[in-house]
Structures are given as C-alpha cells and as structure tokens.
Amino acid sequence: MIGRPSLRPLTLIIGIVLSGCAHALNLVVGEKDLPRPSRPVAQEILHTLQERESTVTSLQAVLDLTVRHGGTQEYHQWVAAIARPDLIRLESIGWGGVTSLVVLSDGHRLVAHALLQNIFVEGGATPDSVAAVTGFRVAPAHLARLLLGLPPLSVQVEKTELYGPDGDHAYLLRGQESSFTQRLWLSDGDLSLLRGELYDRQSLRVRFRYSPAGHGLRSLILEEPLKQVVMEVSYRSYNLNLDLPRELFRIPQPTQGAQVVNLDAGLAPLLRFP
16 A cells, blocks of 8 residues: 555545636635645556445435425425436425325436426426526536535546645646536545535535435435535434445426426426425
8 A cells, every 4th residue: 555644634625627617716715835746656646546435336325314494494205216327306304104296307307307397397407407406506417426425526546636745735726518517525544534615616516415424325414504404414324335226316207287397488486395
C-alpha cells in the first residue's frame, strides 16, 4: 500500500468545470495556490474511488424520512428502487401500507402519480421537476447516486487532476462535467465518503452527510441551503446490486380520467412529495 497522510480526516474537493471555460468560471475558491501531491498518492486515491464506485450498481430499500423546513417537521416512508446511472422509482407508503404516490425517472423523463387524487405529473428529468414533486431541488441522476452512497458526480481518473494537501490535508480534484462542482470529505483511514457539497457554478445547491462513517448505508442527511430544507434519510432495510427488472422504471401513460400536469409547460402540480 502506498503511504499517504493519515493523522486527520482527508478533505477531498472535486472541481468540475465547463469544458473549454475553465478560466472563465471561478467555481472552487482558493484552489490555485494548492500544491500537488506525489503522483503515486494521487493515483492511489483516484483509483480507490473509481474501483469502489464500480462495485455499486443498484439499490432496493425501505427508507424512513424526516423533513424539516420553516420550523416544521414531517415523517414519511419510501420504498425505493435505484439503478445506475439514473433510474429511480420511489413509492410513498401511507397508513396501512397503502402506496399513495409513485415517482419514476428513466433519466430522460420524470413522472409522479398521486393514486388517491389520480393526478399525473410529468416533465423532463431535471432538478426543477424533482423540486416540483418533492420540494427538494436536485437532479435525478445526482439523487440516485447519493442514495446509493456515492458522490453526486463520478470521479473520472483520466479527466481529473489532484492538488494538495494544504495545511488542512485538503485535496482538490478538478475534472469536467457540465457546470457542477462537488467538494467531498473522505476519512483518512479508508477514504469512505463522509460528507460533501454540490455547486452549480458558484451556487451551493446541496449539502449532504453520511452517518455513521463506513461503507454500510445507515443514514443520509440532505440539505438545500437556498430554501433551508433538510431531509434525513434512514435506511430501515436495503439490498445492493440486485438485478432489478427494467419494467420497474418504465414511464407509464396517464390513467383514464387522470388530471395531467405538464411541468415543461410551467404548470404547478397540486401535490408535494414526500
């Protein structure tokens, strides 16, 4: 094993910049003055993260949610099916174990069907669509990765440069993936993901934290700073890497008599999830 600093938690900051516009966007403050680590240390960290990600492909779970916003606190339960890269099925379970709402995304479209009200909401698989039906703004692909215990953006070894450590043992990785930047804090012992931040250009969109530390999924805390929404996700039970049938994620057509709400047309849904 190649040695690396191990006395304090490593802070791993991953900077993602627009292709061809790296010098026009100041996405990660203060990265210019960070030194570079040795190549063996950099390669070990990057390859460890990439190899770990390759071992996680899907999730089937029962999730307990606590949502805090504006001084209020609500409790919900999800049954979730997630498959990389961006397939999501969430079912909201009400009293008596009855499914009250189904949310689906196939990476291109997002739909939500409120079964009791027979309201069918549809739109592109965008952060705005997720916010319209959940109250929490995050891209479906990023949400899928976070629920799998992965950072919202993948670490591409061949497109990433590593800087640091600085006085706080901070490592900066810079790659290319749209306009997003992520900062990740990793444990110094096994490089497990502890917490992070996701930016769209200079706007902080999501904070997240896993607890307790380690590879097992225990709880995930998501925060949307702009709206001061905090969602704590506890994994009541889960299975990883199942062969989930693609029919689970197939986008359905509206049922007969359903009220259809088109998010792409700027219409506001009459429901919120969770």
